[in-house]
Amino acid sequence: MAKKSWIALILSAVFILAVGCNGQQQGTGKGEGGFKVGMVTDTGGLNDESFNQTAWEGIKRTKSELDADIKALESKRDEDYVPNLTKFAREGRDITWAVGFKFEKSIPDVAKRFPDAQFGIVDTNLGGKIPENVTAVTFKEEEGSFLMGVIAGLTTKTNKVGFIGGISSPLIKKFESGFRAGVHAANPNVTVQVAYAESFTDATKGRSLAQNMYNSGIDVIFHASGGVGKGLFDEVKTREKGKYWAIGVDMDQSSLAPDHTLSSLIKRVDVAVFDITKELKEGKLKSGKEVVLGLKEGGVDIAENSGKHVSPDVLKKVDEFKQKIINGEIKVPKNEDELKQFLAK
DSSP: OHHHHHHHHHHHHHHHHHHHHHHHHTTOSOOSSSOEEEEEOOTTOTTSSSHHHHHHHHHHHHHHHHOOEEEEEOOSSGGGHHHHHHHHHHHTOSEEEEESGGGTTHHHHHHHHOTTSEEEEESOOGGGOOOTTEEEEEEOHHHHHHHHHHHHHHHOSSSEEEEEESSOSHHHHHHHHHHHHHHHHHOTTOEEEEEEOSOSSOHHHHHHHHHHHHHTTOOEEEEEOGGGHHHHHHHHTTSOTTTOEEEEEESOOGGGSTTTEEEEEEEOHHHHHHHHHHHHHTTOOOOSSEEEEOTTTTSEEEOGGGGGTSOHHHHHHHHHHHHHHHTTSSOOOOSHHHHHHHHHO
16 A cells, blocks of 8 residues: 555656646746747858847847846758747747748747747738737838948949849848939949849859859949858959958948958847847836837947948948938838839939
């Protein structure tokens, strides 16, 4: 009888433990062991020298400043998005960040299955249908791209500049439209050639596109293409210094080609991710909404080291245009239709 009682007691304990574990896996957002933050990359990976890497910098700040336990999962293919998000939700991460518009289908699905978990998504507002447990962060990329266009338009010696996009989408069209508008505003005599790689990872394609552009007489190229942009920098480094230029995106990319990088469009994904995560920990976050960041909010800007290769006169014009955008004197187009109207003025 004593032996049976001990067995029953052990089985009862195991059952209680199992129930507790299953409860945490459903993503209460209050997992044991302190504040927990997760991040899932798109297929570009953590070291994309672009928005994934910038977002991860913000996550790392939560570790040092908020004492958060942090983890990242790199998605090798689109089919990994749901399993990776689900894994963190089941771990009881207080918030899981999905980086990139390619998550716009998977985030609503996972958020619905784990209503007690919190999620953040970068670069899409989910068509305005944001679940109550999701915070969407978007940027006015067109405003920062406009400034890149001003730099390109006033720096080119051939009156030919280029734009390389990743996957053709409303997001990347914002970069293209803003850039073309900025070029036109600064120097109407400049033509802009546009090419899309239809990838965010194919650096070989990026180099091929850049090579063709430079060979055609283009001397400044701005990219918004994630890892594809590495090909642009690989190519420009083979070109004559002071004659051929690249413009980076998302973060300061001058390290990829120090002698050939005019500037970079800085997108403060790191700050947005950190600030929202901090709000959650402090109990101040009101999720289920979109946070939009432009020049006025400090969400986009030019790289601090732009003065290394951009002339003071050009930087002065950049600042003038920047203030006009902030003051509402210039409304930067974010798609093809708005661009046509802008160019027609």
